[in-house]
Amino acid sequence: MAADFNWAVGGEAGDGIDSTGKIFAQALSRAGRHVFTSKDFASRIRGGYTAYKVRTSVDKVQSVVDRLDVLIALTPRTIEENLEELHEGSVIIYDGERTTMQDVEIPDEMIGIDVPLKRLAEEAGGAIMRNVVALGAACEVADFPIENLDSALEKRFADKGQKLVDNNKEAARAGQSYVAEEYDHEFDYDLETTDEDYVLLNGDEAIGMGAIAAGCRFYAGYPITPATDVMTYLTGRIERYGGHVVQAEDELSAINMALGAARGGARSMTATSGPGIDLMTETFGLIATSETPLVICNVMRSGPSTGMPTKQEQGDLNQMLYGGHGEVPRFVLAPTTIDECFWKTVEAFNLAEKYQLPVYLTADLSMAVTEQTFSPDTFDMDEVEVDRGNVVDETTIDDHMSESGGFQPHEITDDGISPRAFPGTADGAHMSTGLEHDEQGRRTEDTEMRVEQVDKRNRKVETAREREDLSPREFGDEDADTLVISWGSNEGALAEAVEFLADDGIDVRVLSVPYIFPRPDLSEDVEAAESVIVVECNEQGQFADLVEHDVLARVDRINKYNGVRFKADELADDIRETLATGVEA
Amino acid sequence: MSSDIRFTDFKSDKQPTWCPGCGDFGTMNGMMKALAETGNDPDNTFVVAGIGCSGKIGTYMHSYALHGVHGRALPVGTGVKMARPDIEVMVAGGDGDGYSIGAGHFVHAVRRNVDMTYVVMDNRIYGLTKGQASPTSREDFETSTSPEGPKQPPVNPHALALASGATFIAQSFSSDALRHQEIIQKAVEHDGFGFVNVYSPCVTFNDVDTYDYFRDSLVDLKEEGHDPSDKDAAKDVIFDDETEHQGVIYQDEESVPYHERHGVDEDMSVIPDGAPEGATDLVREFY
Numbered sequence: 001m002a003a004d005f006n007w008a009v010g011g012e013a014g015d016g017i018d019s020t021g022k023i024f025a026q027a028l029s030r031a032g033r034h035v036f037t038s039k040d041f042a043s044r045i046r047g048g049y050t051a052y053k054v055r056t057s058v059d060k061v062q063s064v065v066d067r068l069d070v071l072i073a074l075t076p077r078t079i080e081e082n083l084e085e086l087h088e089g090s091v092i093i094y095d096g097e098r099t100t101m102q103d104v105e106i107p108d109e110m111i112g113i114d115v116p117l118k119r120l121a122e123e124a125g126g127a128i129m130r131n132v133v134a135l136g137a138a139c140e141v142a143d144f145p146i147e148n149l150d151s152a153l154e155k156r157f158a159d160k161g162q163k164l165v166d167n168n169k170e171a172a173r174a175g176q177s178y179v180a181e182e183y184d185h186e187f188d189y190d191l192e193t194t195d196e197d198y199v200l201l202n203g204d205e206a207i208g209m210g211a212i213a214a215g216c217r218f219y220a221g222y223p224i225t226p227a228t229d230v231m232t233y234l235t236g237r238i239e240r241y242g243g244h245v246v247q248a249e250d251e252l253s254a255i256n257m258a259l260g261a262a263r264g265g266a267r268s269m270t271a272t273s274g275p276g277i278d279l280m281t282e283t284f285g286l287i288a289t290s291e292t293p294l295v296i297c298n299v300m301r302s303g304p305s306t307g308m309p310t311k312q313e314q315g316d317l318n319q320m321l322y323g324g325h326g327e328v329p330r331f332v333l334a335p336t337t338i339d340e341c342f343w344k345t346v347e348a349f350n351l352a353e354k355y356q357l358p359v360y361l362t363a364d365l366s367m368a369v370t371e372q373t374f375s376p377d378t379f380d381m382d383e384v385e386v387d388r389g390n391v392v393d394e395t396t397i398d399d400h401m402s403e404s405g406g407f408q409p410h411e412i413t414d415d416g417i418s419p420r421a422f423p424g425t426a427d428g429a430h431m432s433t434g435l436e437h438d439e440q441g442r443r444t445e446d447t448e449m450r451v452e453q454v455d456k457r458n459r460k461v462e463t464a465r466e467r468e469d470l471s472p473r474e475f476g477d478e479d480a481d482t483l484v485i486s487w488g489s490n491e492g493a494l495a496e497a498v499e500f501l502a503d504d505g506i507d508v509r510v511l512s513v514p515y516i517f518p519r520p521d522l523s524e525d526v527e528a529a530e531s532v533i534v535v536e537c538n539e540q541g542q543f544a545d546l547v548e549h550d551v552l553a554r555v556d557r558i559n560k561y562n563g564v565r566f567k568a569d570e571l572a573d574d575i576r577e578t579l580a581t582g583v584e585a
Numbered sequence: 586m587s588s589d590i591r592f593t594d595f596k597s598d599k600q601p602t603w604c605p606g607c608g609d610f611g612t613m614n615g616m617m618k619a620l621a622e623t624g625n626d627p628d629n630t631f632v633v634a635g636i637g638c639s640g641k642i643g644t645y646m647h648s649y650a651l652h653g654v655h656g657r658a659l660p661v662g663t664g665v666k667m668a669r670p671d672i673e674v675m676v677a678g679g680d681g682d683g684y685s686i687g688a689g690h691f692v693h694a695v696r697r698n699v700d701m702t703y704v705v706m707d708n709r710i711y712g713l714t715k716g717q718a719s720p721t722s723r724e725d726f727e728t729s730t731s732p733e734g735p736k737q738p739p740v741n742p743h744a745l746a747l748a749s750g751a752t753f754i755a756q757s758f759s760s761d762a763l764r765h766q767e768i769i770q771k772a773v774e775h776d777g778f779g780f781v782n783v784y785s786p787c788v789t790f791n792d793v794d795t796y797d798y799f800r801d802s803l804v805d806l807k808e809e810g811h812d813p814s815d816k817d818a819a820k821d822v823i824f825d826d827e828t829e830h831q832g833v834i835y836q837d838e839e840s841v842p843y844h845e846r847h848g849v850d851e852d853m854s855v856i857p858d859g860a861p862e863g864a865t866d867l868v869r870e871f872y
């Protein structure tokens with residue numbers, strides 16, 4: 001792999017760190033370099049340390065590393081926070097004229113570049129451009145052609161007028177020339193450019209774009225870090241494709257609005273994070289029991305309760321798998337990369353409609369706020385397929401009527417999948433309900449119909465296991481004795497970790513799993529390996545529990561769910577019968 | 586849409602399990618008649634029901650319908666209408682559903698002014714759970730959970746609606762069949778959120794707010810010459826604690842419903858079998 005370069009800008013929240021970092025990342029991307037970004041931030045608008053980090057190479061980069069080559073430090077704390085990542089020869093760009101930076105000490109083995117950022121910015125047209133002066137200085141240090149920065153500045157400020165764009169370009173050049181003139185030093189960096197075209201986007205944006213591509217027309221949500229970007233992405237864009245975004249009064253409302261739109265026949269979605277999932281869980285059983293297709297995106301953050309709202313965690317797996325009273329099937333998808341966030345969103349909509357159930361699409365904070373470069377072909381819209389499942393119209397509805405002439409939206413079928421009629425379809429009027437119901441959707445407590453409906457709903461999961469390709473992504477050494485299993489966003493770090501391990505002669509086989517439920521059967525892989533390691537961003541090892549569960553010895557089961565309790569004589573019969581038929585594999 | 590729709594077409598084949606004499610029978614009849622009279626049929630109508638005795642209405646009516654989670658009927662109706670502006674949406678629930686567990690949604694549904702009808706079957710009691718105080722129960726109304734009365738004033742739903750920016754506020758009485766139907770019909774025809782609180786007596790658990798009580802005390806705003814477009818007059822009616830009224834209390838003739846303000850007018854159920862035209866523009870934005 002070509003040498004990578006690690007850069008960061010840090011300061012206080014409110015210092016414009018985010019947009020400064022984004023401009024630099026965009027400049028690198030437009031110069032045909034791969035980029036992988038990350039953010040350190042706190043849950044506040046002003047004050048507190050915040051940083052935007054960029055890793056770049058001409059080769060693909062898919063993880064952060066503990067190394068920093070060039071740091072733009074707007075506060076002393078920025079240096080303190082990054083001491084472990086800085087190394088001998090690292091460059092620190094700072095403004096020694098800033099009151100708080102006057103006494104700053106640059107560690108001996110590092111190179112301090114003192115640039116009067118504010119003064120130069122004022123000369124170029126305004127102090128607000130001091131970060132751009134710093135970017136110009138960084139270009140000089142990294143030997144990165146400043147024309148690429150121009151391109152990113154044009155994109156960022158185009159809608160604010162040419163004058164502002166020109167001022168910013170001038171500010172950048174002021175920083176560049178200052179370093180060139182004042183520091184007669186040969187830096188080791190050389191950020192070469194290529195002719196490759198890349199797009200730069202984060203996980204939330206990929207999910208939003210995937211939703212529009214999949215034909216999602218309705219989104220209802222309530223702002224919450226780190227899922228808000230899905231909503232802000234869709235707002236102003238989905239309308240161009242005939243859709244609409246509603247900011248609901250709370251998550252209870254958001255998911256019910258999304259449910260209503262789905263019953264109306266729209267592809268519909270909501271996105272939230274853990275605390276919102278708690279509220280939405282109230283409606284989850286209704287969605288599943290009424291067999292409504294809905295995509296619920298959970299961008300996980302650190303819990304429990306308010307936890308650490310701007311920090312990474314994959315702690316909601318059990319909540320998504322088991323949340324809600326009673327038992328009801330749901331699918332859980334966990335894209336493992338940013339580009340997969342796009343494709344798994346498309347797939348989530350297809351699965352929701354094919355199997356008429358709620359689909360959790362889960363990302364996490366790291367993936368949501370991380371930007372990464374991809375070839376634009378990665379998101380080839382011609383490859384997007386929309387499968388709406390079994391929807392009936394006026395001509396086909398007749399095959400799905402009861403003897404008394406009522407449409408049967410919960411028809412008992414071999415594959416568990418029933419017909420769906422959108423409002424407005426003649427003769428399709430029917431009730432959808434969270435009550436147990438018959439094939440027409442009418443309330444029932446009939447023990448036989450109860451069992452038939454429960455079985456039918458569960459049969460959809462079996463059907464999906466037969467029809468869908470649930471394979472994990474595999475990489476590393478396929479013959480290795482060590483198997484590492486991961487889910488969600490850890491894949492990028494793992495992919496690069498495997499290379500580090502291989503350098504030390506340690507070979508591992510990696511399975512990166514995007515399907516949590518239904519999920520691939522990994523029992524043979526687990527049993528064939530000498531050691532198995534499950535990697536996940538949580539304390540309890542929730543996915544590890546699932547992997548262990550899948551390879552455990554099977555027990556026989558006696559289950560009853562027709563609404564009547566166990567009776568002694570019946571139970572004795574059940575046990576006798578189970579013993580007679582033997583253990584089911 | 587066929588032109589020979591009768592209100593009985595909106596009746597399902599399920600027999601209501603409401604107590605004999607329940608106000609909800611009359612409330613439902615008026616809703617069905619209003620829907621038929623306004624040219625709707627079961628296949629272009631979506632009824633959303635909450636939880637409680639009133640929530641069963643979706644089962645007894647015949648239309649596209651959703652019987653949802655307690656208190657969340659309004660958000661569901663909002664979603665249906667936004668996705669399907671071509672469909673007539675009617676939301677129905679009780680006083681507990683609308684003013685207690687769902688009170689937060691009520692305020693915001695009123696603000697949004699989505700073009701749908703909201704019928705609250707207000708019996709001032711929790712009936713299905715066998716008689717506890719509701720948010721509209723009188724301060725001294727004795728129940729199993731409030732032996733000396735709730736000791737807090739009842740919610741004034743009309744005032745809540747007015748304060749939230751309502752464009753249509755009405756009150757009807759399920760037993761006055763003609764007036765009830767007429768008022769619901771006006772709510773259906775209103776361009777925006779048509780809110781009707783219906784006195785729908787519980788004959789089993791409420792011996793205070795009875796048919797006789799309402800018959801004796803109701804003052805009809807139409808007979809009083811009340812002008813619903815006069816907001817100040819509406820305020821006087823709403824804050825008159827001494828009198829029970831029926832009629833249209835307030836109607837904003839200039840009401841602009843949500844879909845017009847936001848340009849949401851497409852049937853969202855129709856989508857292409859691949860990415861929508863121009864989707865590649867979204868990728869280009871990330872250059």
